[in-house]
Amino acid sequence: MTSTSIPLNVLDLASRPAGGSNADAVAGTIRLAQQAERLGYRRFWVAEHHGMPAIASSAPAVLIAGVAAATERIRVGSGGVMLPNHAPLVVAEQFGTLRALYGDRIDLGIGRAPGTDGATAMALRRSAEGLGVDDFPQQLLDLFGFFYGGMSDANPLHGITAVPGLGDAPQVWLLGSSGYSAQVAAALGLPFAFAHHFAGENTEAALDLYRSRFEPGEQLTQPHAMIAVNVVSDDDPERVRALSLPGQLSFLRMRRGLKPQPVSVEEALAYEFSPAEEEFIAARNARQAIGTPDQVKARLDALIASTGVDELMVSSGAATVDGRIRSLEIVADLYPAE
Numbered sequence: 388m389t390s391t392s393i394p395l396n397v398l399d400l401a402s403r404p405a406g407g408s409n410a411d412a413v414a415g416t417i418r419l420a421q422q423a424e425r426l427g428y429r430r431f432w433v434a435e436h437h438g439m440p441a442i443a444s445s446a447p448a449v450l451i452a453g454v455a456a457a458t459e460r461i462r463v464g465s466g467g468v469m470l471p472n473h474a475p476l477v478v479a480e481q482f483g484t485l486r487a488l489y490g491d492r493i494d495l496g497i498g499r500a501p502g503t504d505g506a507t508a509m510a511l512r513r514s515a516e517g518l519g520v521d522d523f524p525q526q527l528l529d530l531f532g533f534f535y536g537g538m539s540d541a542n543p544l545h546g547i548t549a550v551p552g553l554g555d556a557p558q559v560w561l562l563g564s565s566g567y568s569a570q571v572a573a574a575l576g577l578p579f580a581f582a583h584h585f586a587g588e589n590t591e592a593a594l595d596l597y598r599s600r601f602e603p604g605e606q607l608t609q610p611h612a613m614i615a616v617n618v619v620s621d622d623d624p625e626r627v628r629a630l631s632l633p634g635q636l637s638f639l640r641m642r643r644g645l646k647p648q649p650v651s652v653e654e655a656l657a658y659e660f661s662p663a664e665e666e667f668i669a670a671r672n673a674r675q676a677i678g679t680p681d682q683v684k685a686r687l688d689a690l691i692a693s694t695g696v697d698e699l700m701v702s703s704g705a706a707t708v709d710g711r712i713r714s715l716e717i718v719a720d721l722y723p724a725e
Contacts (some may be wrong), residue, residue, distance in 0.1 A: 388664045392725050393691060395718060397423045398466045398584075398615050398702040399711075401444035405633075412443035413453065415708040420454045422712045424461040427721040429698070430470035431458070432466030437503035437511065441649040442465055442636060448481040455489040464494025466580070466615070466700070467562040469501055470526050472509015472511040476549055479533035483551030493557040496580060497530075499568060524571060527561075534559075535605065559606065560613075565589060569597035583614040583690070584702045587674040590614060594694055613698035616690060617675040619705045620683045620717040626710075629656060631677050634704035635668045636660075650705050677704075678714035684721045 399419055403412040420431045433450045436442045444450055447465040455463040468478055478495075485493045501508035532538035534556035538545035561572035561579055564586035572579035579597045583590045594612055601610040619631040632655035640647040660668070676686040692701065701718050703711040 393722055393723060394429045394434065394698045395427070395724075396698055396700040397428055397715065398432050398700050399444070400434045400436065400442045400702075401450060403441050403443050403649050404707065405649040405654070406607070407649070409443045413450065415711075416444070416450065417454060418708055419711055419715070420458055420461065420463070423715055424458045426715055427724040428461060428701075428715070430462040430464060430494060430700070432464045432494065432700070434466050435469050435472070435498070437472075437501075437507045439503075439646055441647060448485065451485055451493070452488065454555070455485070455492060461491075462492050462494050462558075462575040463489070464557065464560075465496045467496030467498040467560070469498045471499065471501055471523065472503075472508060474602065475526055475530035476533055476547060476552075477542070478530055479549035479552035482557050483534075483549055483553070483555035486555040486557055487551045491558075494560060495557040496539055496562050497527065498562040499571075500564075514666065527571070527575065531556075531559075531605075563593065564598050566593050569593040573597045573600035573610070574600050574602055576607050576608060578611040579688045580613045580614070580615065580700065583694075584617040584675065589689075590674075591693055594696070597638060603660065611698075612694070612696050613700055614694055615700040615702045616687065616694050617672075617677065617704050618687075618701045618714045618718055619677045619703060619710065620680055620714045621710070622679060624679055627678055630705040630707065630710040631672075632656060632658075633706040635671075638671070639664055639667070640721065650706070655706070680717050680721060683717060687718070687721070 399416050401412045401416045402716055404408060423431050431454060433444045433447050435447050437445050445653040447468055451463050456552050473573045504683050529544055533549040533552050536553060559577060561568060563569055564582040569579060581590055599611045619627055621627045629652050633650035633652055636655045636658055637650050678682040701715060705711045705714055
């Protein structure tokens with residue numbers, strides 16, 4: 388795959404702007420999706436996070452419905468649904484309904500991590516049952532049984548039918564940031580999306596594991612991989628710095644166990660980062676694509692070459708919707724569709 392023809396996609400978190408509302412966050416996601424469609428992006432995915440004051444994407448299926456209704460062609464999906472938080476039957480019914488509404492435009496990206504703290508995960512599931520790592524493969528098999536049928540008679544769920552759901556399977560991806568998820572995706576013959584935007588040190592190793600252990604499945608006869616990359620870009624380097632710092636400050640606060648409120652550009656520019664914090668930010672950004680268009684092109688070309696991915700997903704950490712749109716425009720210009 389050459390750098391000039393790789394399919395482009397978007398991952399969005401419905402970030403709430405400083406001083407803004409959840410309605411502003413969702414409206415920003417809709418606007419970003421419409422611009423991504425205009426620019427020729429293939430997919431637009433929304434994440435699942437809970438209890439985060441700066442992030443409004445806690446209900447992916449609901450947000451997907453809103454994005455799909457406001458667009459016409461772009462594929463819309465989850466990046467992802469955190470399966471341990473939900474009964475597989477509920478996920479099958481939700482995404483079966485989305486398929487009934489929007490046809491073959493729906494993707495279901497599935498993740499294993501809860502996307503929140505343990506107490507919130509318990510509140511979502513109302514039980515600790517099913518939250519362990521060893522439970523995940525069975526949860527996936529239950530979900531596929533609801534979509535495709537063929538559950539074993541030994542499975543206590545085998546007599547239950549998902550309506551909508553059965554026969555309404557979306558395109559399913561497995562998401563991950565570790566070798567464990569890579570192996571599960573390989574064993575089930577699923578496309579694999581790796582979270583390079585926050586686990587960049589594991590990317591090549593996980594993709595190598597996925598490809599080496601891949602077994603053909605219902606969806607694929609050969610491996611198909613994508614990475615998500617944090618992109619903040621503008622022609623003005625100072626503008627890049629201003630747009631990227633709020634996200635960096637927010638991440639630093641989360642590392643200290645806080646659930647920070649949205650950070651404004653002004654607050655981030657006024658903050659005095661310690662040498663240790665500056666070092667951490669530099670290391671975290673080292674394999675992301677933050678900079679001018681030329682810098683972004685060099686970084687993305689290097690990542691595409693080292694990972695051999697089939698698709699690229701842009702996760703823009705720019706502090707404003709306009710900044711995220713500008714980043715998408717720059718990447719689309721750098722990698723025009725065939």
